[in-house]
Amino acid sequence: MxxxxxAATFVADADRTTWHxxxxxxxxQKRDKAVYAVPEFQELRELASQIKExxxxxxxxxxxxxxxxxxxxxxxxxxxxxxxxxxxxILDIIRRHNxxxxxxxxxxxxxxxxxxxxxxxxxxxxxxxxxxxxxxxLREEAPSHLVLPAIxxxxxxxxxxxxxxxxxxxxxxxxxxxxxxxRQHLRAKFLAAEVAISGVNFxxxxxxxxxxxxxxxxxxxxxxxxxxxxxxxxxEKLIPRLSDLGxxxxxxxxxxxxxxxxxxxxxxTKPADGRELHVVIxxxxxxxxxxxxxxxxxxxxxxxxxxxxxxxxxxxxxxxSYDFTVPGPIGAILSPNIDLKKHSSLPFASTLCGSCTDVCxxxxxxxxxxxxxxxxxxxxxxxxIAKKWSLRFMGRFLASPKAFGLGGKLARTGLRLLPHQxxxxxxxxxxxxxxxxxxxxxxxxREWYAxxxxx
Numbered sequence: 044m045x046x047x048x049x050a051a052t053f054v055a056d057a058d059r060t061t062w063h064x065x066x067x068x069x070x071x072q073k074r075d076k077a078v079y080a081v082p083e084f085q086e087l088r089e090l091a092s093q094i095k096e097x098x099x100x101x102x103x104x105x106x107x108x109x110x111x112x113x114x115x116x117x118x119x120x121x122x123x124x125x126x127x128x129x130x131x132x133i134l135d136i137i138r139r140h141n142x143x144x145x146x147x148x149x150x151x152x153x154x155x156x157x158x159x160x161x162x163x164x165x166x167x168x169x170x171x172x173x174x175x176x177x178x179x180x181l182r183e184e185a186p187s188h189l190v191l192p193a194i195x196x197x198x199x200x201x202x203x204x205x206x207x208x209x210x211x212x213x214x215x216x217x218x219x220x221x222x223x224x225x226r227q228h229l230r231a232k233f234l235a236a237e238v239a240i241s242g243v244n245f246x247x248x249x250x251x252x253x254x255x256x257x258x259x260x261x262x263x264x265x266x267x268x269x270x271x272x273x274x275x276x277x278x279e280k281l282i283p284r285l286s287d288l289g290x291x292x293x294x295x296x297x298x299x300x301x302x303x304x305x306x307x308x309x310x311x312t313k314p315a316d317g318r319e320l321h322v323v324i325x326x327x328x329x330x331x332x333x334x335x336x337x338x339x340x341x342x343x344x345x346x347x348x349x350x351x352x353x354x355x356x357x358x359x360x361x362x363x364s365y366d367f368t369v370p371g372p373i374g375a376i377l378s379p380n381i382d383l384k385k386h387s388s389l390p391f392a393s394t395l396c397g398s399c400t401d402v403c404x405x406x407x408x409x410x411x412x413x414x415x416x417x418x419x420x421x422x423x424x425x426x427x428i429a430k431k432w433s434l435r436f437m438g439r440f441l442a443s444p445k446a447f448g449l450g451g452k453l454a455r456t457g458l459r460l461l462p463h464q465x466x467x468x469x470x471x472x473x474x475x476x477x478x479x480x481x482x483x484x485x486x487x488x489r490e491w492y493a494x495x496x497x498x
């Protein structure tokens with residue numbers, strides 16, 4: 044199913060679509076205020092982009108350095124070529140400790156690998172402890188945003204979910220009371236857990252340590268109570284030195300939620316006495332993207348979600364319309380690399396306005412890559428026949444001044460003479476159902492200019 048067809052369900056609820064759009068734009072405005080307060084923000088963006096470019100150019104070296112330093116610190120390092128291997132490694136670690144209860148902080152990589160269903164299918168209880176992630180886990184939904192996984196839901200939806208699963212009062216949608224109910228529910232899970240799984244925001248090759256950024260402290264609580272900590276890390280999370288980290292922490296929170304810094308920025312370098320720290324380093328298509336010169340810069344992404352908050356298409360179509368772990372503009376670049384045929388419609392879910400590129404904290408040329416993916420898809424024959432032939436026709440039509448002039452004249456005449464009900468009919472012109480065109484001029488610019496020259 045294409046993005047437009049999946050988006051139709053979300054768009055059908057006009058009130059929710061408007062609310063979703065306004066909420067994310069509010070987050071975008073918070074980002075702007077936070078950015079303007081840092082005079083050197085653009086210099087930080089450029090520095091971060093260069094650090095990532097350098098790291099991607101020597102990724103093999105830094106991965107080996109990270110592994111060596113991590114092992115020196117007493118960390119168990121595992122390598123996973125794909126999602127299946129990642130899931131099997133984690134299941135094996137849990138089984139070797141005869142554990143059955145797991146708490147997990149937010150990790151888009153584990154979502155990408157579909158870790159939860161894999162563990163649940165083998166009798167392991169896995170509880171997402173990020174509030175938004177827990178809400179959608181109870182609802183058996185996927186996250187719709189990188190940073191705000193339940194942004195598609197209103198407080199009334201959360202209240203109904205908690206009433207069904209946590210036994211809160213029916214009709215109670217007070218945010219403070221619902222948060223307290225979640226806190227009490229999750230506290231018991233934290234205390235009972237034997238294994239904690241986390242993602243990795245940054246991994247430092249120089250120290251062999253991993254860094255996790257959260258606002259709720261759930262990762263810290265889970266990791267420090269459990270005997271075993273498993274950190275899932277994509278190969279692109281590396282930065283060379285600890286001194287580089289400050290560049291990214293100044294960019295991440297400001298770009299994501301408009302905060303100066305995340306509430307908790309936690310470093311894990313070595314396990315405490317009597318405990319274990321495992322790092323699972325995952326490829327899952329990343330080296331393939333690295334080998335695509337036009338698209339390798341997408342691996343610079345630090346998962347802030349800023350491109351989603353500003354994208355006019357994402358804000359109005361919802362994250363689930365992308366049918367990929369990472370939605371929005373950056374997801375539309377990453378997804379065809381994983382499955383070109385399945386996600387062939389996503390690079391077209393964009394106006395190419397460039398707003399995503401403007402706000403990206405590591406200066407990924409997102410809109411340019413979306414345009415380039417369209418060329419790849421066209422060459423691979425992965426665009427609908429109707430679109431292919433219509434674009435071919437329009438290319439020839441627009442290349443002919445005579446045909447273009449005649450078409451414009453017919454359109455202007457038709458808009459003046461034909462009834463509004465016909466020119467704006469749903470079946471003939473769905474674009475105009477919620478839009479109105481200006482009054483058509485009697486002559487085109489070309490016609491006016493030709494007459495002006497003669498006079």
